[in-house]
Amino acid sequence: MPTLVIVGAQWGDEAKGKLVDVLAADASMAVRFAGGNNAGHTVIADGREFKFQLIPSGILHEQVTAVLGAGMVVCPKGLLEELDRTRATAPEIGDLKVSGAAHVVFPYHRLLDTLEEEARGAGKLGTTSRGIGPAYQDKVARQGVRIAELVDPARLRRRLEEVLQAKNRQLSLYGQPLIEIGPLYDEYARYAERIAPMVADTDVLVQDAVRAGERVLFEGAQGTFLDLDSGTYPFVTSSHPTAGGACLGTGIGPRDIDGVLGVCKAYTTRVGAGPFPTELHDEVGEWIRKHGKEYGTVTGRGRRIGWLDLVVLRHACRLNSMSGLVVTRMDILSGFDSVQVATGYRLDGARIGHVPCDTEAFGRAEPEYVTMMGWKGDVRACRRLIDLPAEARAYLDFMEEATETPVAVVSVGPDRDETIVARPELLWPTAALTA
Numbered sequence: 001m002p003t004l005v006i007v008g009a010q011w012g013d014e015a016k017g018k019l020v021d022v023l024a025a026d027a028s029m030a031v032r033f034a035g036g037n038n039a040g041h042t043v044i045a046d047g048r049e050f051k052f053q054l055i056p057s058g059i060l061h062e063q064v065t066a067v068l069g070a071g072m073v074v075c076p077k078g079l080l081e082e083l084d085r086t087r088a089t090a091p092e093i094g095d096l097k098v099s100g101a102a103h104v105v106f107p108y109h110r111l112l113d114t115l116e117e118e119a120r121g122a123g124k125l126g127t128t129s130r131g132i133g134p135a136y137q138d139k140v141a142r143q144g145v146r147i148a149e150l151v152d153p154a155r156l157r158r159r160l161e162e163v164l165q166a167k168n169r170q171l172s173l174y175g176q177p178l179i180e181i182g183p184l185y186d187e188y189a190r191y192a193e194r195i196a197p198m199v200a201d202t203d204v205l206v207q208d209a210v211r212a213g214e215r216v217l218f219e220g221a222q223g224t225f226l227d228l229d230s231g232t233y234p235f236v237t238s239s240h241p242t243a244g245g246a247c248l249g250t251g252i253g254p255r256d257i258d259g260v261l262g263v264c265k266a267y268t269t270r271v272g273a274g275p276f277p278t279e280l281h282d283e284v285g286e287w288i289r290k291h292g293k294e295y296g297t298v299t300g301r302g303r304r305i306g307w308l309d310l311v312v313l314r315h316a317c318r319l320n321s322m323s324g325l326v327v328t329r330m331d332i333l334s335g336f337d338s339v340q341v342a343t344g345y346r347l348d349g350a351r352i353g354h355v356p357c358d359t360e361a362f363g364r365a366e367p368e369y370v371t372m373m374g375w376k377g378d379v380r381a382c383r384r385l386i387d388l389p390a391e392a393r394a395y396l397d398f399m400e401e402a403t404e405t406p407v408a409v410v411s412v413g414p415d416r417d418e419t420i421v422a423r424p425e426l427l428w429p430t431a432a433l434t435a
């Protein structure tokens, strides 16, 4: 199993960072393929807490080459701050390589993100305000500035001259002051000096590692239903956080992927606007939010909470051709007499078992629940499936059956070792868990 893709199976924030960190202990490369610093990965390693937004969290392992792939949009300031912050706490981190084909996020992208959100009024998407959408808009419109251009001073100035004409036209429609090239160029040229030594043809680096049979981890950000094509459009991010995105965003082909692990919580969360059939608006949701510290890593916003939705999960398994599920936060759901699980929806008088591609219809879907026995007690000490309460095991069995996907890993707490490897054959041998 030398190449593994890790994706979020719901709407992001499924605690992928921990799994990546555990698997990266035995990897030689960790590659991010989509998104930018809209992502927030919290990793607790040896009692220290790290928050990653752009850099693959695999970098915490010295032998890992961390790669920012071509499918990403990179805020240079954010990248350098994150690198400095990480090095200050963990000096012995791996190398970092940045694709020359990744796109640069500029301050005007962040400004436009905020202005576009304000203009949407009641139809706000609830973006992270990191300029992600506007940066991808520029990429698709073929006017984006790529990292290879950022690190070439003459080209950077020329590209900014071109782009700022268009951006200033856009900003003037919003009544905003125009951006002058001088200070922007100076600031970005400074970042470029530090980033230049990290820039590479990362597609070749990744392909070579894959050809050599090295363990390469493709680290997804966000989640399946935030995918631009497969998610709840327009309440999505502007990239492809699904397994297919690992090919598009790094320069490998589908046959180079050996396994896809989909990370999901034992319940469901989402931040930002958009349909969420199993959302809880009562004290149960509030309890899970508080108890599970369900607040955004990037924005600090309280996450929306809901019961586990197996319709969503089954759909995610198919969209990503998932080889295994990784179920997190089983400890947080502990303590209920009973829990609800959605197994289908009622829509316009009929029963459906899939996520409709029309987001408006999805918004009207009403979940049909199965009630299951809850589990009690502290499960954080469990290290084998058999250690879990019988009700928790029944819950996991039910998930497997409904999604036709085996549960590979169960996470019972935030620390590295608070993990149960149910099907080791779906991962590579992980010293971090067997030590």
Ligand code: IMP
Pocket (backbone or CB within 6 Å): 011, 012, 013, 038, 039, 040, 125, 126, 127, 128, 129, 130, 131, 132, 133, 221, 222, 223, 226, 235, 236, 237, 238, 271, 272, 273
């Ligand atoms: P954007 O990616 O900032 O444009 O935000 C678009 C939507 O994706 C919003 O609903 C965000 O809350 C959501 N989103 C973006 N990144 C993440 C993430 O890492 N976790 C969860 N939701 C995210």
